[in-house]
Amino acid sequence: PDWSRRGLRDETNQLGTFYYSSVADYAARRAFLAIAQRGNPRVVFWEKNVGVFLQDDFEVHPQLQVSLGFRYDWQNYFQDLNNVQPRIALAWAPSKSRKTVIRTGSGTFYDRSGPGPVLDLLRFNGVQLRRYIVTDAGLINSIRDTNFNTLLPTSIVKLDSRVQLPYVIQFSVGIEHQIAKATTVAIQYVGVRGIQQFRSRDVNAPLAPFSAVRPEPQFSTVRQIESAGRLEQNHLEFTLRGKLVPRFTGVAQYSFGKAMSDTGGVNWFPAASTQPAGEWSRADTDRRHQFNLLASANVHPWLKLGVALSILSGSPFNITTGRDNNRDGVANDRPEGLERNAGQGPGYLGLDVRWSRELRFRPAAKDKSASLTFSADAFNILNRTNYVTYVGSLSSPLFGGPVAAQPPRRLQLGARFQF
Template sequence: FSLCICVCVFRPLLAQSRVTFTGVVQDESGAAVAGAKIALMRQISSQTLETTSGEAGRFSFEELSPGEYLLKAEASGFNPYEQILTDRPEVTEPFRINLKVGSVKTQVTVTLDDEDEVSTAQTNTTSLRFSNDLLGGLPTNSEDILPVLDRFIVPGTQGAEGTAILVDGAEGTELDIPSEAISRIRINRNPYSAAFQNPGTGRIEVSTKRGHRSYYEGSFAIHARNSLFDARNAFAKFKPDSDRRLMQAKFGGPLPGRQASFYIAAERLMDDESAVVNAVTLSGPFAANVPTSERVYRTFTRLQWWPSELHTIFGTYDFKNKSHENDKVGGFNLPEQGIHTSEYGHKFTLRDNALFTGNVRNELILSFQKERQNMGSPATAPAVIVKEAFTGGPSQSTGRETKTIFDMNDTVTRLGVTHSFIFGSRFRTARIDALDASNFGGTFEFSSLPLFAAGMPYVFRVSQGDPSVVFAVRETSGFVQDDVRVREGLNLTFGLRYSWQSITDDRNNLAPRFAFAFSPGPKRKTVLRGGAGIFYDDLPRAARRRSLLLDGIRIRHLVISNPSFPNPFLGGILSSSLPSITRVASDIRSPYLLHSTIGVEQELRDRISVSVEYTFMRGLNLFRSRDINAPLPATGMRPYPNFLNIDRIESTAFSRSNAVTISFSGRLGKFSRSYAKYVLSKSIDDTSGTFSLPADNYNLRTEAGSADFDRRHRFNFMQVLELGRGFQFGTIFSTASGAPFNITTGFDSNADTLANDRPFGVTRNTGRGPGTVQLDLRIKKVLVISHLWNDESRRGKQQVVELSLDAFNVTNHTNVTHMIGVLSSPFFGGANSADAARRFQVSLNYEFPY
């Protein structure tokens, strides 16, 4: 390859309309040059638009904001092409690039780290792509954008450990990098790809930024929020104090030799908030704002090297250090329940992309991660829990965990005219070194406030023994996929995936996948899409840890029914000689999700589409826990007399979901980018999670009910408006009907030592809470400052100052977070906590190219 660099300078009049830039690439004879790489980079940010010239040599970039751009073109066997274009806000004729034949000696920009979309089945209206510019225009907590992304994740498609998050192809469950390191985010890209374990609607794919090879750029930003301008939380007696400061910085550019680049981003969060306690004690209602403190420091470094025209390598290093004072306080948890938590970790990732021929690419990803989490300190006295009234005494949460994870992923892609094959494999091993000394101080549990006043707990629990354990979990998977272009307008995808996990040892996890996209007619305005597939899940590592610790040998549970108070050993039924244990069922299987969709997408006009999609999901072999040694209903005797409780983790639960989704995506006019999504759904299941125990261990039929996440109606809308004169207006609006909640008596009527019994005839999740409404807004002003240098090499470069004001929960709607379903609670039928009330945030961002 050879590279030509042209500087395209558009008038920096921010009130000007967006424009379209089109062109054609030709050789000296006038023949079209197909396959030329064209890149257009905006000077005031790191945004890069890329395309490839078609068979006729044509290319185009649409909806460009006025400003300064750097245009790059590259083609095999041609000399650099240089041309300065000035004052061209819009062209009526395609711009012609004439390339001259030359030798291959100059640098290249091969975007091997970008995902090539080889099938129209991968792009659809229901898929989302957040570019860096789009994220910058939306109201977000800049250090944590996951709450925004989670609004567009389909509940029920996540795994047992949460939404799958892939950063530069390396899979995890957290997004722990500075937001300034994010280049783009994709949700629901290629929903039925065999390359991934989760469906597209339960997967977030993040690509990080890289440094430019032709110039340096940097920025510094500060975001601030203070309770002086906030509204009072609905459950707080007084406005909670808060003072929040977030500082972010980035810097990147070429390394010596211009064959490599670097990019560094860092952020520091100092957040002093207040947790709202809303409880009832013997003295009456108790409401307090408890000061909390959070400190977060995160860095991201990316080094990228281009050894040749067909090869690129980059490595990243992530570091995080978090601490939280008075964690776990709020709601029913009284101030003395606060603990100190901390977390720090390192992660190294190496990604190697190589083009062996013109249509074969190999991608190798290696990652190493080490994290340590610390929580609380040893309790010196028992805790007291009064069901849905208050939790007092010292917190019983104490422990630490160190995770060491190695991950290797290799994928080969072969592109063809009719068939495009993708195959690959993954190996992952995790070593867990944990110490869990929770409840070593003991806990008294009461069914109601009157029984607490009378000193009559229904149970006392305490743990004793060795709380440490070390174990390993290994996972491996492989896949093959064929994307078939049957004819113009008809594409099919066939895939097969296999996965295995050491702690379940289920060896027949074959997951077939299929998808299609059909667009009839010559204009291709209508697309019929559909697909079906099987998606297996893994047993959470926490299940393995709990089964090893609570085996009756390492840790023994002392359980006293109806003990005396405050000294539990003066009376009651002593069961200390009978250990309570947790086991993983010997016949446990990997749960799987049957996922299928069918829909139609209609392009209303250029870049504006609407779609209607029906989704059916059926989950089988889902995880749940069950006490297989609970007292028999007829005799009250336990089946295994040598044990008290035997909580067995099983794969016997199910789920079922039906949903209709209407999506809108496009640009309304020249100044608006919008996305809207409405979902009508119904989801039922008979488990609330891996460690959730049923009300009746011998009658699981009453567990079937609305899923915890079941909200009949959900609507999400986001939009960024270009108002002219450098102003942007961003909106995120979300509303949903109420979620279900469980109704229980608060008493242990069946003597299984748990007060989760339900009234006669009441099944799980019978209650239904109120709906939610959240409106967030951002107004941003962009000021462009031209450099004063006269140096030709710096001509046209600009500095940018961005001023932003965010308003969260503008309508100050009370979005409750915990509905009370315990009949013995003074809060029954209501709520005692809610999301934050209306808040404001101001931001200042300074960007400087060099």
């Protein structure tokens, strides 16, 4: 069990946050959206999680091993009591030499919401902390006044009455073959199906295109947290494990796959909340090609090396108009006919290198003696710029360009004493 006291003091948007479609609109103070908050910014709650896990491995036959597992999870605020997660794995060696092993398995894995959604539910309930999302051009500038009309419709967050914790079903089948004394090759298919995935939806969105009239006019955005999303992943993996080349041992793996989904997470809104079915497209994590290498080598008593190499194809990013075309208070509208995550980022290349040297104080001792280890690490040793975030707004002059990147080359020296 995990009981933790969570708290948040949200003093954002006290003076209002304004959204502009272009630099010209900013200079003219023509915002298309404004957000402000008034009320008690502090909220505290107890987060309670319970998990139970059982597993057993046994041999049905000298050439057949079976693993059975069971897990159950529960958390408060989500009245979902049937989170039973069975798991099974089989390993069968067709011949007595056991040089070839066929593996298969499947399992269910539930996810936890984390404190974020609960904090949103508690503070944006229409009373604790009132949030105003204004799209009316005639009222936007009134937000700049600290004494603006607080009788404006408020934005609230609520939980769908049918919400359940999200889970994935993972299944795989593969074959592994020993090609040398300490080296194996394997090919494996891995499938993942995400069910009841979290998403948010404005259930008070304007019904007609470009309409400012909401079904419940006493509210602006009514964010409903739902578990109606889905995810599909399929990967084919090729793995070489053991002695890769002379002096080097480790694991090299290439994966070819595809990931599709209709949600980007619990804080994600569809471009049109009244038409969430149109969001099925590439998942945020979709990368067609992935190559990873982890290897180490004892070249010399003074030269123990470790290498971590990752080469990945690019991930997608979303392209939007940069405006709130349907006036639902969320500026994630896409051009007509363009699917979610239609943009394509460049690939990723990362190389980390580690050197270490261990000195034993009593090398001849049978028991493990005290030792002192010196190490030097170089992260991103090639100093390659790997971008992670891109401008997807068509109204921005920086459209398609990067705005964030992973750290440049970093060097680290270390010493560790063990006794």
